[in-house]
Amino acid sequence: MSEPDRTTLPIRRPPFGGVSNRTLDGSKPDWNLIGHPEPPEGSPNVLLVLIDDAGFGNPSTFGGPISTPRYTQMAEAGLRYNRFHVTALCSPTRAALLTGRNNHAVGFGSIGELSSGFPGYTATVPRDCTPVPRILAENGYSTAAFGKWHLTPDGQQGAAGPFDRWPNGWGFDYFYGFLGGDSGQWDPCLAENQKIIGTPEDFYDKENPYYLPDAMADKTIEWLHGVRAQDARKPFFVYFSTGCSHAPHHVAPEWADKYKGKFDQGWDRLREEVFARQKELGVVPADAQLTARDAAFPAWDQVPGKLKAYYARQMEVYAGFSENADYNVGRVIDAIAELGELDNTLIIWIWGDNGASLEGAITGSFNELTMQNGIPLTDEMQLQLAERYGGIGAWGGQMMDPHYSAAWAWAGNTPFQWGKQVGSHLGGTRNPMVIHWPARITGTGALRPHFTHVIDVGPTILDIAGLPAPSHVDGIEQEPFHGVSFADSLTDPAAPEHHTQQYFETMGNRAMYKDGWWLAMKTPRIPWVLTPDALRPYAPGIWDPDTDPAELYYLPDDFAQAKDLAADHPGKVAELRELFWAEAEKYKVLPLLATLSAFFGILPPMPDAVPVEYRGDVQNIMSGMIPRIYNHSYAISADLIVPAEGAEGVIVAEADHLGGFSLFVADGKLTHTYSMMGVFIYRQQAEEPLPPGEVNVRMEFAADAAKPATGGEVTLYINDRPVGKGRMDHTVPIRFSAYAGMDIGRDNGGVVDLSYEDKKPFAFTGTVKKVIFDVKPHLSAQDEEALHAVAQHGHAGHGLSA
Amino acid sequence: MAFDDETIDVLIGGYMSKDAAQDDYKAVLGSGGYLHGAVVVSKDLEGNLAVEQTDHMVREGAAGLGALGFVVGLFAPPLLAATAVGAAIGAGAGKLLHRKTENKLEQQAGATIPLGGAGLIVAYPHSAAGKVQPAVTRAVSKAVGEAEGHHVQALKAAIADAQQKMAGSGS
Numbered sequence: 001m002s003e004p005d006r007t008t009l010p011i012r013r014p015p016f017g018g019v020s021n022r023t024l025d026g027s028k029p030d031w032n033l034i035g036h037p038e039p040p041e042g043s044p045n046v047l048l049v050l051i052d053d054a055g056f057g058n059p060s061t062f063g064g065p066i067s068t069p070r071y072t073q074m075a076e077a078g079l080r081y082n083r084f085h086v087t088a089l090c091s092p093t094r095a096a097l098l099t100g101r102n103n104h105a106v107g108f109g110s111i112g113e114l115s116s117g118f119p120g121y122t123a124t125v126p127r128d129c130t131p132v133p134r135i136l137a138e139n140g141y142s143t144a145a146f147g148k149w150h151l152t153p154d155g156q157q158g159a160a161g162p163f164d165r166w167p168n169g170w171g172f173d174y175f176y177g178f179l180g181g182d183s184g185q186w187d188p189c190l191a192e193n194q195k196i197i198g199t200p201e202d203f204y205d206k207e208n209p210y211y212l213p214d215a216m217a218d219k220t221i222e223w224l225h226g227v228r229a230q231d232a233r234k235p236f237f238v239y240f241s242t243g244c245s246h247a248p249h250h251v252a253p254e255w256a257d258k259y260k261g262k263f264d265q266g267w268d269r270l271r272e273e274v275f276a277r278q279k280e281l282g283v284v285p286a287d288a289q290l291t292a293r294d295a296a297f298p299a300w301d302q303v304p305g306k307l308k309a310y311y312a313r314q315m316e317v318y319a320g321f322s323e324n325a326d327y328n329v330g331r332v333i334d335a336i337a338e339l340g341e342l343d344n345t346l347i348i349w350i351w352g353d354n355g356a357s358l359e360g361a362i363t364g365s366f367n368e369l370t371m372q373n374g375i376p377l378t379d380e381m382q383l384q385l386a387e388r389y390g391g392i393g394a395w396g397g398q399m400m401d402p403h404y405s406a407a408w409a410w411a412g413n414t415p416f417q418w419g420k421q422v423g424s425h426l427g428g429t430r431n432p433m434v435i436h437w438p439a440r441i442t443g444t445g446a447l448r449p450h451f452t453h454v455i456d457v458g459p460t461i462l463d464i465a466g467l468p469a470p471s472h473v474d475g476i477e478q479e480p481f482h483g484v485s486f487a488d489s490l491t492d493p494a495a496p497e498h499h500t501q502q503y504f505e506t507m508g509n510r511a512m513y514k515d516g517w518w519l520a521m522k523t524p525r526i527p528w529v530l531t532p533d534a535l536r537p538y539a540p541g542i543w544d545p546d547t548d549p550a551e552l553y554y555l556p557d558d559f560a561q562a563k564d565l566a567a568d569h570p571g572k573v574a575e576l577r578e579l580f581w582a583e584a585e586k587y588k589v590l591p592l593l594a595t596l597s598a599f600f601g602i603l604p605p606m607p608d609a610v611p612v613e614y615r616g617d618v619q620n621i622m623s624g625m626i627p628r629i630y631n632h633s634y635a636i637s638a639d640l641i642v643p644a645e646g647a648e649g650v651i652v653a654e655a656d657h658l659g660g661f662s663l664f665v666a667d668g669k670l671t672h673t674y675s676m677m678g679v680f681i682y683r684q685q686a687e688e689p690l691p692p693g694e695v696n697v698r699m700e701f702a703a704d705a706a707k708p709a710t711g712g713e714v715t716l717y718i719n720d721r722p723v724g725k726g727r728m729d730h731t732v733p734i735r736f737s738a739y740a741g742m743d744i745g746r747d748n749g750g751v752v753d754l755s756y757e758d759k760k761p762f763a764f765t766g767t768v769k770k771v772i773f774d775v776k777p778h779l780s781a782q783d784e785e786a787l788h789a790v791a792q793h794g795h796a797g798h799g800l801s802a
Numbered sequence: 803m804a805f806d807d808e809t810i811d812v813l814i815g816g817y818m819s820k821d822a823a824q825d826d827y828k829a830v831l832g833s834g835g836y837l838h839g840a841v842v843v844s845k846d847l848e849g850n851l852a853v854e855q856t857d858h859m860v861r862e863g864a865a866g867l868g869a870l871g872f873v874v875g876l877f878a879p880p881l882l883a884a885t886a887v888g889a890a891i892g893a894g895a896g897k898l899l900h901r902k903t904e905n906k907l908e909q910q911a912g913a914t915i916p917l918g919g920a921g922l923i924v925a926y927p928h929s930a931a932g933k934v935q936p937a938v939t940r941a942v943s944k945a946v947g948e949a950e951g952h953h954v955q956a957l958k959a960a961i962a963d964a965q966q967k968m969a970g971s972g973s
Binding site: 306378380381383384385386387388391657679680681682683754755 | 817818819820821822847848849916917918939940942
């Protein structure tokens with residue numbers, strides 16, 4: 001069979017080469033007709049690993065404090081790349097990784113949940129930028145993705161799709177993981193292919209509870225075995241994208257306890273220790289300077305002594321969580337080795353997608369969503385809330401959704417400044433990469449200092465697989481890759497750098513790199529601060545980006561960006577600033593801060609506020625898709641059938657005890673529990689039992705006013721008769737959960753009211769015929785518009801923390 | 803001067819966890835300062851109340867602190883602006899910068915212990931303040947009231963004074 005034309009996908013079948021007579025007499029079959037595309041002979045398997053929210057200075061492989069033996073094993077038998085770059089945010093890096101194009105150009109200027117009306121921010125990949133997994137699949141690869149996805153808009157994560165925005169639509173034959181930006185590792189709400197499958201049954205196994213990192217490895221190995229059971233030769237492409245090390249930092253104590261006492265020296269000293277090891281390893285040049293601590297981060301010495309154990313435990317858990325990721329990636333590698341295929345498997349392992357995350361603010365939090373919901377808690381308050389849910393020994397367990405302090409993240413980004421969201425500096429844009437491919441890499445254990453970028457990975461994979469970038473897919477002319485292959489650097493340490501110019505932009509923080517020079521243009525806003533005062537300078541008509549501070553670095557002489565040369569080279573500053581604007585226009589970066597447009601009065605059309613009905617068998621509605629009940633009055637009504645002997649269980653519940661609500665029946669009485677992010681818990685109960693038969697129950701929340709986080713009065717009704725009431729002083733303004741879903745007739749995953757924890761999921765023992773949310777009681781048109789704006793602010797705020 | 807002739811101080815503290823309140827309670831008991839009494843009350847997430855007290859005034863024949871009613875103004879974090887809580891900034895042209903997020907949530911959460919919260923009341927003669935007050939390090943809201951005299955009326959007045967101060971602090 002001749003080599004097919006792979007520039008046009010799907011590959012066209014060859015014309016029938018046999019003979020079809022009127023009968024079989026003289027007829028000759030053409031067996032090529034029933035074949036399927038195959039990649040070129042010798043095309044390797046590919047395992048692409050992406051760790052989440054981690055920094056250059058985290059893994060021990062790059063001098064960090066976190067033990068990563070499997071990563072080191074791959075590096076010592078492969079190559080370390082110490083000038084590999086990412087965007088400074090989750091979805092944008094993933095979009096760039098999987099498309100080989102700049103993130104804005106494929107609609108991912110921001111995170112997947114956030115679609116806006118500007119081309120660079122739609123969260124919808126254009127059809128002229130076909131993703132790499134689709135290209136591989138069309139060329140005969142088996143493709144699968146496991147773990148974090150984060151490339152599907154928030155409102156499209158249900159049974160109605162559209163599924164071209166789900167992993168299968170991007171070209172993966174199989175997907176097992178979560179669609180959002182983060183997930184609990186104990187109680188995820190998962191998707192498998194094109195269905196939300198919710199929290200796995202093993203979650204309810206107290207002796208051997210479900211743990212997503214383990215399950216990801218199990219599922220990957222199972223999938224590999226399945227592929228090989230069918231086809232001994234077909235190469236695979238596995239995208240193994242861990243939820244680790246993104247918050248919530250969930251890991252069993254035995255992993256975290258390995259690090260007891262290892263961080264008692266604090267973040268300042270930790271940076272110095274890591275930096276010294278980085279120089280010893282050679283991943284940082286000997287002449288590099290460690291960058292200084294910005295005033296946004298407190299010195300460790302300023303932390304009150306009584307709180308040091310609280311802070312240290314945050315990092316212990318993060319470290320254990322990260323080491324567990326190394327372990328589970330190792331299990332997948334072992335499985336490939338056991339199949340006898342490690343030699344010809346190209347492993348590209350990227351440790352972090354945007355530097356370590358600063359989104360825990362300085363205090364860190366027992367619940368990552370407290371920050372997004374604008375609840376300013378001191379570190380002492382955070383500690384007490386941690387105590388409420390088991391104490392710092394339980395940090396990382398099922399009762400909390402923790403995030404560590406931004407100062408630990410800064411230490412994790414050693415030797416650089418800043419971190420996630422800060423696209424202007426290397427703390428948010430430079431991460432470790434290790435490549436392992438025994439079949440071709442001979443100078444093992446070496447360092448590659450080539451400037452490389454996440455958009456180069458796709459073109460490199462295709463280059464190595466011997467596949468061209470298609471000019472047309474599904475009849476649509478394709479935009480060429482923006483990245484360039486660095487495949488030659490795998491075998492040739494003297495290979496030239498191909499990637500000589502790159503823009504960076506995240507949340508208005510910008511950089512322009514060209515031929516070693518790096519112009520950093522950071523907005524003065526501290527990344528985790530979104531107050532009106534902090535945003536005010538960026539309002540339309542006020543902000544002039546060219547007046548932002550500009551720093552100039554020459555990276556060949558200054559690995560860590562420690563020496564600002566802007567004052568000495570004004571001409572270079574001007575040149576790179578102009579080049580940035582040109583690149584920004586070319587790649588749809590403009591308008592800057594489109595991600596925050598909702599804060600400045602640019603809002604999407606108002607959605608319909610009709611009552612939302614759910615039948616009794618609806619489960620696992622993703623947290624971004626629940627009815628808009630925030631910040632105003634609303635009512636939840638349910639039609640039930642209660643057996644003569646009575647009933648108990650959940651009628652409707654969203655999320656869990658760290659933020660959510662549940663309308664349920666306990667001890668025969670209608671009960672409503674509302675968790676304001678685990679900080680305030682409110683409960684109201686009917687004063688009389690639920691009668692048997694067909695019953696309508698209702699919970700009405702009468703808000704004090706249509707305003708963020710409004711308090712209000714709750715009234716419970718049975719058949720339109722008030723039977724109970726209570727007050728909620730504070731309500732959730734933005735979002736209950738980043739990942740936990742809403743269920744009718746049960747409370748899947750973690751439960752809202754811990755009084756029924758032992759009975760979870762506490763399914764209703766009668767019948768829930770339907771549940772109706774009325775999200776528009778008492779709202780004036782003016783209120784509705786104001787709340788629409790608030791909802792969009794919240795959406796944007798969530799986006800900044802995802 | 804005998805303790806009974808001194809001004810009575812009452813410290814009330816609010817906590818988000820039982821552990822924190824217990825820490826301060828133990829620290830107060832171990833402070834070396836003379837106490838008229840101390841009581842710590844916590845409510846778990848299911849609403850069960852737990853009370854622990856060392857109420858010297860009971861022994862002295864006066865009403866115990868618990869009998870005076872346990873009304874502690876607990877914290878109410880101000881749900882300010884932060885992440886987008888309605889920060890409509892720059893209306894269209896960006897000329898008007900509104901702060902819609904300010905609300906009255908700084909006001910006290912109420913007079914009861916919330917689910918998962920805890921409170922502490924400590925009564926002591928004013929001369930013991932230098933030992934007792936520094937022992938209370940973990941309260942997320944704290945106020946000290948004082949009143950002249952002794953026994954129940956003075957105690958009530960001191961508690962009322964502390965509550966008023968706590969409410970006034972907006973904490």
